[in-house]
Amino acid sequence: MAKKDVDLSQAQWRTSSLSGTNGQCVAVAFVEGHVAVRHSKNTDGPSIIFTVDEWRAFTGGVRLGEFDQP
Incomplete structure (x- = not known):
């Protein structure tokens, strides 16, 4: 299944x-073998769709501090 065909309904x-309460909130959903990410305050807005492997690579990098600001 292509990422663009993931049904988020x-x-x-x-x-x-x-x-936080400052409007910078991220929501995540695991659906159909993919991971969807969206802004939690804009539920009708766009979502970014990752494969499970892409998501694991991203969250692994977060845990290792690879995306921390210098």
Whole structure:
């Protein structure tokens, strides 16, 4: 299944408990073998779709501090 064909209509979105009240919140849904990411305050807005391998690479980099600001 191509990423663009992922059906998000039944997605169960999760928001991090670390998301603040300043409007900078990210929601994630695991659906059809993919991971969807969107802005939690703009639920009708676009989503970015990752494969599971792409998501693992991204979250692994986050855990290792690869994306920390210098």
